[in-house]
Amino acid sequence: MAFSLKIALKEPETKSALFVFGNILLFIFIIFFVHSGTYTFIYIIIQIFIFRIINERLRSGHSYTSTKNLNNQTVIVTGAASGIGRMTAIELAKLHARVIVGIRNQMRAERVAQELSKESNGNVIGYNLDLTDLASVKAFAEKIDKVDILINNAGVIKEHKEFTKDGLESTFGTNHIGHFYLTQLLLPLLIKSNGRIVNVSSQGHVYAKENTDFIHSNSYDPFRAVSESKLANILHVNELQRRYGNQGIKAYSLHPGGVRTTGLSRDNKSYKMLIISLLSKIISKSIRQGAMTTLYCALSDEAQPGKYHSNCRVAQPSSIAYDSKKARELWELSEKIINEKTKHL
Numbered sequence: 001m002a003f004s005l006k007i008a009l010k011e012p013e014t015k016s017a018l019f020v021f022g023n024i025l026l027f028i029f030i031i032f033f034v035h036s037g038t039y040t041f042i043y044i045i046i047q048i049f050i051f052r053i054i055n056e057r058l059r060s061g062h063s064y065t066s067t068k069n070l071n072n073q074t075v076i077v078t079g080a081a082s083g084i085g086r087m088t089a090i091e092l093a094k095l096h097a098r099v100i101v102g103i104r105n106q107m108r109a110e111r112v113a114q115e116l117s118k119e120s121n122g123n124v125i126g127y128n129l130d131l132t133d134l135a136s137v138k139a140f141a142e143k144i145d146k147v148d149i150l151i152n153n154a155g156v157i158k159e160h161k162e163f164t165k166d167g168l169e170s171t172f173g174t175n176h177i178g179h180f181y182l183t184q185l186l187l188p189l190l191i192k193s194n195g196r197i198v199n200v201s202s203q204g205h206v207y208a209k210e211n212t213d214f215i216h217s218n219s220y221d222p223f224r225a226v227s228e229s230k231l232a233n234i235l236h237v238n239e240l241q242r243r244y245g246n247q248g249i250k251a252y253s254l255h256p257g258g259v260r261t262t263g264l265s266r267d268n269k270s271y272k273m274l275i276i277s278l279l280s281k282i283i284s285k286s287i288r289q290g291a292m293t294t295l296y297c298a299l300s301d302e303a304q305p306g307k308y309h310s311n312c313r314v315a316q317p318s319s320i321a322y323d324s325k326k327a328r329e330l331w332e333l334s335e336k337i338i339n340e341k342t343k344h345l
């Protein structure tokens, strides 16, 4: 836990949260022990003004701007109907990439692709992709003729234990297994293009239990489920790099930062999520700032294959995230699940 805190202290949202806490204490101290009368009002205005300027700098984090021309490059972004994925798709289309977005429901995928093409003045194509349904993942992959960058971005947090169409616990099934299968199916094309694979993980992976079985066969806790699925995103990248790095594959994992106004909490209305959502309005990045590290991993020559990134640079994940035995075991478990669940396809 002490180690997790050390890692967390480097994140913009933690710095901002500490700054907010310090300001609240200072505010209470000044109001009750120093100021009185008319000065109090003036003080409040000045403190809010200074707070807003400094907090904006603390929570924003680093940005990344690319001037690359992605003409002739095809990028796939999962979960691009909203939030970070949507912004990522827009930014890549602006750089002239052909962007394919994987979104649930074909009509919705086409509608969103049209919106994104308009917003970016670029070329965005939408195909149905439901990561909770391995048949849908296969059908999506069969439509792909070329891919240079695969961005595994979609993610869920489920308040209660739910199951995918293939009978897997839903958080693990969506965040890891759906993306694992998609990546496996697209690997030949990615090897052909010396492609990049980018897994959008989370700093929340530090709360994963060391002895996790990933599949939550017994008890279910939403925060444990999501942190372990996000650990799986990092281990997946490590093992991809180890197995296919010498065939030209470059795989990256990342934490986008705490990002406000995304749709991530829609399936979790617990009081913990409510507090996080409220706090995130003050301490988190905008969606555009939240897409920066994804774009950095997808495009920058400074991003490091096989490594975990945050705030547009390499970052330190938890020690389990660099456990090569765990990565191998998860790969074997994922392959076993895929083989078993897709033999009828």
Ligand SMILES: NC(=O)c1ccc[n+]([C@@H]2O[C@H](COP(=O)([O-])OP(=O)(O)OC[C@H]3O[C@@H](n4cnc5c(N)ncnc54)[C@H](OP(=O)(O)O)[C@@H]3O)[C@@H](O)[C@H]2O)c1
Residues within 6 Å of the ligand: 078, 079, 080, 081, 082, 083, 084, 085, 102, 103, 104, 129, 130, 131, 132, 153, 154, 155, 156, 174, 200, 201, 202, 203, 255, 256, 257, 258, 259, 260, 262, 263, 264, 265
């Ligand atoms: N926001 C944060 O503070 C934060 C922090 C750390 C990590 N992250 C990670 O960042 C990624 C993007 O999250 P976000 O904040 O942008 O949340 P978001 O706005 O909820 O976006 C998630 C996307 O995933 C899609 N999705 C969910 N289930 C799917 C399925 N079965 N098949 C295909 N697509 C599916 C959603 O599509 P539908 O509209 O169809 O549901 C949605 O477009 C996630 O992996 C998340 O874990 C976010």
